[in-house]
Amino acid sequence: MSVEPGPGGAPNPDDVPRLLEAMRAVGSGLQLRSTLERICETAAELADARYAAVGLTAECGDGLTEHAGEDTGGQSVRWIGRLPDGYGETGTTGATDTTGATGGACRSPEAGFLAVPVRVQGESLGTFYLAEKRDGGPFGEHDLDMVRVLAREAGIAVGNARLYGAAKRRERWIDGSVAVTTALLSGGDADEALQVVAEQARRLSDSMAGLVLLPAAAGGLEIVAVASEHPSRALGLVVPPENEVAGQILAGNAVFVEDAASDPRMLSDLSRGYGPTMLLPLRSGGRVLGTLVMARAADARPFTDAERTLATQFASQAALALMMAEAQRDREQLAVYEDRDRIARDLHDLVIQRLFATGMLLESAQRRSVLPEVRKGVGKAVDELDVTIQEIRTAIFALQQGPAEFPTRLRTRVLREINMAAVPLGFKPSHRFVGSVDTAVGELTAKNLVAALREALSNAFRHAGASQIDVTVDATVRLPDERTGVRLTVTDDGVGIPEGGRRSGLKNLKRRAESLGGDSWYGPGSGEDGGGTSVVWEVPS
16 A cells, blocks of 8 residues: 655645544544554555554553554454564664654664654653565655654543543542541441452552551551451561661651552561552641551552552541540440449449438348247348349449459450340350360460450340340360361351351451451351251460
8 A cells, every 4th residue: 555645744635534533543442452453454455554552651650551453464463561572662663763752753764663652731651663665665754744743632532541540540540538437437347347448449449458457565566457368367467666767757648659568668477478668657736556468469560650549548538537446435434434423323322322222121020039040031132132232332332343354354355245145145155165264365365365255245135035145165175287276166056147148247257367367157056957057266375
């Protein structure tokens, strides 16, 4: 095909319909790949070129990320992710002018090669390539003018698509922020709310893992929530305060790492297998409440500037919600304390005084009675009243204590959860302890076992419709790998788990167990013919 330039280097009138068709394709939708392939096809046909391609720069600005192309010899060259062999990053082979994607157009008559930058609003987005005229000749001025027109259209298509993509990404991050705020302010379990933060951060950033760290009691940062594509044992680990990254985070500074596995500032036990990583402070009102970590796989692409900005905004929103949730819990706790003080005062000022007065009346009646049986019965009633008064005084003392004054043994915490569950259930679950649960089970495991028990009892109340629940904590079990462990079993006689029913609570239990190197499963319950559900949660002690 031989094409002659129009007057003054303008496109040949015969080519205008095809150019208009390419422009129409640009404005007809936001499917970038099909639009660029159509532009490449048009360029190859109008210039009688064997090859046409558009190379796009990565949004983070570190080289070419993908290609769309057309081979008019009958094969399509589509989205190959790299430059064609032999053309290098500037897209020029054998050319003396190698301005490539960042400069002006360049031609190599010897190689039959043409490259024109793709720009929109002055920003370079890539390069438009033509190669090998079918008649073996060089590309002329007409070809250059035509490719410039198509390059402008390609720039518009890329710009529109990236704007659309950016808007969709912002929408996803906003939706994630709403989910996090809802979880933190719902008044539910705090550990589960932090797990939602980690899950949303991992999903929104296309990361391999998302972690939430909070300041540890002894200094440093403790990992309190982990969301990972694979089971992780990071939960409960503490990053020491002398760690450089921990120091920067606690000072309120974000840290961006290109390769976590090889960065000497990162803990090798935590960073193995991870590449690009963002560590963002959860900061609100001048306070650093914790850290949000998003880590991609070692071979994954780096985070773009736009992703870093969106993640930072997400962390700020999560920190604000975290602070609001903390204030909400403080208000609720204050209300509980005030209510407990009122109950203690009422017990002391009303109940005990009335019981004491009743006891004095009985003692007076006892002295006036002439029948030995009556005197003996009244005396026994007075003794019972004295015991009751002592028990009420003990309860008053307990009500006036703060949470830190309560015993923190695992057995006590388990019994407390069972007693709390008795109120909504309408009956008290039975319990059994096997082995030295208070000495054999570590604090991290104990904390998670109590949370697992709370989840299991909550599931039984909401879904089982049970009339009997049995709780067993066994600290004498051996895990499959011969480590010592602890097993929590919660069995009910309810309706069981229906086919296709929700299993989010069971998934939470399994994820929590796996994060500690254990496992969780369920089976038949204690009802008739195996009715109900038995939930087992087993981890190293």
